[in-house]
Amino acid sequence: MLNPQFAASSGGISSLGVNGQSFLFNLITFAIVLLILRRWVFPKLVKTLEDRRKTLEESLVQARQTEEALANAEVKAEELLTKARTQADAALAEARKQAEVIIAKGETEAGERARRIIAEAEARLDIERQRLHQQLRRELAALVVTATEKVLRKKLDEKTDRELIEKSLKELA
Amino acid sequence: MIRTSRRQLARYGADQLLAGIPANTIARHLGAVLVESKKTNQAELLLSDIAWELERRGKVSNVDITTATPLTDQLRRELSAFIKKSVSVEGTALHELIDKEVIGGIRIDTASRSWDKTIARELTEIREAF
Numbered sequence: 001m002l003n004p005q006f007a008a009s010s011g012g013i014s015s016l017g018v019n020g021q022s023f024l025f026n027l028i029t030f031a032i033v034l035l036i037l038r039r040w041v042f043p044k045l046v047k048t049l050e051d052r053r054k055t056l057e058e059s060l061v062q063a064r065q066t067e068e069a070l071a072n073a074e075v076k077a078e079e080l081l082t083k084a085r086t087q088a089d090a091a092l093a094e095a096r097k098q099a100e101v102i103i104a105k106g107e108t109e110a111g112e113r114a115r116r117i118i119a120e121a122e123a124r125l126d127i128e129r130q131r132l133h134q135q136l137r138r139e140l141a142a143l144v145v146t147a148t149e150k151v152l153r154k155k156l157d158e159k160t161d162r163e164l165i166e167k168s169l170k171e172l173a
Numbered sequence: 174m175i176r177t178s179r180r181q182l183a184r185y186g187a188d189q190l191l192a193g194i195p196a197n198t199i200a201r202h203l204g205a206v207l208v209e210s211k212k213t214n215q216a217e218l219l220l221s222d223i224a225w226e227l228e229r230r231g232k233v234s235n236v237d238i239t240t241a242t243p244l245t246d247q248l249r250r251e252l253s254a255f256i257k258k259s260v261s262v263e264g265t266a267l268h269e270l271i272d273k274e275v276i277g278g279i280r281i282d283t284a285s286r287s288w289d290k291t292i293a294r295e296l297t298e299i300r301e302a303f
Contacts, residue, residue: 141303145296149276152292156277158242165240165279168290169251173258 183222225284234262239270239280
């Protein structure tokens, strides 16, 4: 197809061992391919690459942001934890303090109650003691009277009785 | 039905006795009244009322004497004198009762008054004092 004359006339290029026609053909082919590529392939490729780059960039940014957020979250969590610990310590201290107050109050009340119970028990014991004392006196008196009665029944003769009657009449008169 | 109070009957009985009417006659009259008025269960009370009436009038005192040993005549005389003075009566009718439960001493009961100087009473008072 290519003109052999043209090939033969290119003395300069052919001296380099390059076939002019082929070279032209290849050049044109290359240009067509390049054109095609530039027109249809490269934009898409570039766009795709660009999209990918953007995606990667966005991912990187997001990753960075996520990392930052994580760091912030960790800091916040640490702060919250510290705050919670502080609050817990404070609540514990308050609870201990209140417990001590309640225990002290309870002890005072228990002591008062114990004193009252003892006082009441002592009062009851006193009453019981007096009652028993009275009962003992009565029983003793009854025993003495019974003994006296028994003795008098045995020992009181008629003469003594008459003297007693006479004495009673004198007293009544 | 005769409606007469016991007090009226007692006054009647006392009047009759002081008038010298025999006691059994008076008893019959009063008994009839009691039967008629269906108050036979008040016979004892009527007798007490008559005794009280006689004593109130200063005529005679019916005296119940309770002792553990029998009285001597001397004691009876002293008693009579004492009753006459205390109750202001002209005469006394002593009724003696021997009761060993009094242990010793004397109890005197008239229609209007009582004196208890028995040993049993003294011992009871001692018991009650405690």
